[in-house]
Amino acid sequence: MPELPEVETVRRSLAPVLAGARIEDVAVRGRHVTDEPPEVFRARLRGRRIEGLGRRGKFLVFRLDGRLRLALHLRMTGRLVYEPPEGERLPPPVGGATPGALSAGEGRLAVGWRPEAPFDLRPEHTHLEFRLAGGGRLLFHDMRKFGRAWTWVAGRTRPPYAGLGPEPLGRAFTADRLGRSLAGRRAPVKAVLLDQRTVAGVGNIYADEALWLAGIHPSRPAGSLGPDEVRRLRRAIRLVLRRAVRGRGTTFRDYRDGLGEPGGFAAHLRVYGRAGSPCPRCGTPIAKTKVAQRGTHLCPRCQR
Ligand SMILES: [Zn+2]
Numbered sequence: 211m212p213e214l215p216e217v218e219t220v221r222r223s224l225a226p227v228l229a230g231a232r233i234e235d236v237a238v239r240g241r242h243v244t245d246e247p248p249e250v251f252r253a254r255l256r257g258r259r260i261e262g263l264g265r266r267g268k269f270l271v272f273r274l275d276g277r278l279r280l281a282l283h284l285r286m287t288g289r290l291v292y293e294p295p296e297g298e299r300l301p302p303p304v305g306g307a308t309p310g311a312l313s314a315g316e317g318r319l320a321v322g323w324r325p326e327a328p329f330d331l332r333p334e335h336t337h338l339e340f341r342l343a344g345g346g347r348l349l350f351h352d353m354r355k356f357g358r359a360w361t362w363v364a365g366r367t368r369p370p371y372a373g374l375g376p377e378p379l380g381r382a383f384t385a386d387r388l389g390r391s392l393a394g395r396r397a398p399v400k401a402v403l404l405d406q407r408t409v410a411g412v413g414n415i416y417a418d419e420a421l422w423l424a425g426i427h428p429s430r431p432a433g434s435l436g437p438d439e440v441r442r443l444r445r446a447i448r449l450v451l452r453r454a455v456r457g458r459g460t461t462f463r464d465y466r467d468g469l470g471e472p473g474g475f476a477a478h479l480r481v482y483g484r485a486g487s488p489c490p491r492c493g494t495p496i497a498k499t500k501v502a503q504r505g506t507h508l509c510p511r512c513q514r
Contacts (some may be wrong), residue, residue, distance in 0.1 A: 211284075211285065211286050211413055211414070211415075212268065212284045213268060213412065213413035213414075213415060213416050213455075213459075214265075214267065214268065214378065214379075214405075214410070214411030214412065214413075214416070214451055214455075215412060215416070215451055215455045215457070215458075215459040215460070215473070215475065216456035216459035216460065216465050217265055217267075217268050217269070217270060217284065217411070217514075218265055218271060218459075219455065219458045219459040219467045219473060220284075220290055220456050220467050220468045221263050221264070221265045221270055221406075221468075222350075222467075223292075223467035223468040223469045224263055224290065224292055224467075224468035224469075225263040227292050227346070227468075227469075228260045228263055228272075228292070228342075228348070229260065229261070229262060229263070229293075230259065230260065230261075231255065231259070231342045231343065231344070231346065232258070232259050232260070232273075232339070232342065232344075233255050233256065233257065233258050233259075233260065233340050233342060233459050234253070234256070234257070234258050234341045234342060234343050235256055235340075235341045236251065236252045236255045236256065236338065236339065236340050236341070237252075237338070237339040237341070238251055238252055238337070238340060239336065239338070239339075239498070240337050240355070242337075242355055243337040243338055243350070243352075243355075243357065243359055244338075244358075244359050244360075245359065245360040245361075245370070246356065246361065247362075248282065248341075251359070251361060252297065252315075252409040252485065254363070255278075255280065255340070257298060257508040258274040258275055258276070258278060259274065259275045260272055260273070260274060260332050261273045261274060261275060264486050265379070266281075266369070266371045266374060266410065267356075267371055267374045267375075267377070268283060268406075268409030268410070268411055268413070269281045269282070269283050269370065269371045270282045270283075270284075270290065271369075271371075274343045275365075276363075277363050277364040277365060277371065278361060278362075278363055278364075279361065279362050279363070279364050280359065280360070280361050281359065281360045281361075281362075281369065281370050282350060282357065282358070282359050282373065283357060283358050283359075283370070284352070284357050285352070285354070285355045285356035285357045285358070286354045286356050287356070287357075287385060287464045288349065288350065288351070288352040288353055288356070288357030288358075288465075289349075289350075289351045289352070289353045289464065289465070289466055290349070290350055290351075290459045291349045291351060291466070291468060291469075291470060292347070292349075292468050292469060292498070293347045293349065294345075295344055295345030295347050296345060300344075300469050301426075305377075316416055321346050325491055331332060332351075335351050335352060335353050336349050336350070336351045336446070337351070337352055337355070337357070337460070338350035338359060339349055342445060347415045349433075352491055353464070356492055358370075365451070371410075372412040373407060374406050374407065375405075375406060375407045375408045375409045375410050375463075376392070376409060376410065376449055377410055377411070378410065378447050378448055379409060379410045379448060379451060383409060383444065383447075383448070384444070385437075385440050385441045385444045387502060388408070388409070388440055389437065389440040390442065390445045391407075391408040391409075391432075391436075392408075392432040392433060392435055393432075393433055394433045394469070395431065395432035395433045396411050396431045396432070396433060397431070397432055397502075398428060398429040398430065398431065398432065398501050398502055399421070399426060399427075399429075399430050399431070399432040399435060400417050400421060400428035400429065400501045400502055400504070400506060401501065401502035402432040403417045403420070403421075403447075404417055404504070406504060407476070409447065411451070412447060412451075412481075413460070414478070414504050414505070415448070415460055415482045416450050416451060416454060417481055418447075418481050418482045418506060418508065419450045419454075419479060419480060419481060419483060420443065420446040420447040420450045420451075421446070421508065421513060422447065422480055422481040422489075422507075422509060422513060423446035423450060423480070424439065424442040424443040424446035424510055425442070425513055425514065426442070426443055426513055426514070427465060427508065427513045427514055428501045428506050428513070429501045430505075430514075433457075435488075443482060444457065453478065454473070454475045454478075455480055457473065457475030458473045458474050458475065459473030459474075459475055460473050460475040460476045460479065460482075460499075461473040461474075461476060462476060462483070481496050481507040481508060481509065482507050482509060483496065483497035483507065484508065485507060486495045489509035489511065489512060491509065492510050492511050492512045494509055494510060494511040494512070496508070496509055497509070
């Protein structure tokens with residue numbers, strides 16, 4: 211599932227091509243995608259100008275004229291894909307997709323990988339199609355049908371992400387705040403991190419990576435962490451997410467940015483998806499177990 215780094219990469223890849231674009235029409239296929247009836251959704255969006263593209267947690271947020279907002283959540287397999295007008299080429303990849311984008315010692319990204327056909331966009335899995343003035347199209351494609359779209363008016367109705375915890379890379383995500391979210395909780399610390407009310411945008415991959423970096427066992431009761439551990443965990447979450455954003459997210463199978471580019475961060479994962487491989491810190495084989503019903507990767511020796 212796309213997490214903060216992947217959604218942020220989609221945002222960065224699409225923002226330059228969508229800013230200022232006008233939505234001529236929207237085709238809604240399937241009633242499951244939109245929060246409101248498809249005809250209402252379509253009527254609200256037709257003719258709107260896209261003023262900007264933001265993100266809150268794992269939600270992509272379009273700022274449209276008239277204070278209208280559109281949020282998309284990719285959930286498991288959702289993709290948002292821009293198709294340029296016929297005869298025009300895609301702009302070059304955006305963001306850190308250049309050698310040296312990661313700091314020294316973090317290795318190099320596989321760059322320039324641009325498949326002939328980005329991926330199979332089957333029409334039956336394209337649930338939303340935004341037709342833009344000038345001929346470009348924005349497609350919301352989702353094999354598993356969990357992705358959702360919402361519209362609302364800023365300042366008038368509640369956004370779908372009301373109640374989310376702080377942005378992990380923002381200033382509100384302090385050690386104090388994280389400490390208060392963990393205090394007194396008997397649930398495993400990983401489960402509390404996956405709860406989007408604790409911190410927005412962390413999912414299974416980056417929870418495992420952050421807990422490894424902090425040296426904290428994922429099944430520790432959240433309330434058992436001392437102040438030093440809470441500080442270490444907060445720093446680890448921020449570090450892991452910042453690196454992953456720079457690496458343009460993690461692609462195992464489905465995830466691509468808005469221009470069809472895969473992420474480059476999979477090669478930099480330390481524990482996630484590496485069961486049986488040596489821990490980069492102590493050499494002990496990485497274990498895979500279940501915590502909070504989720505496949506969980508950890509070093510049994512250096513995470514306590
Ligand atoms: Zn280890």
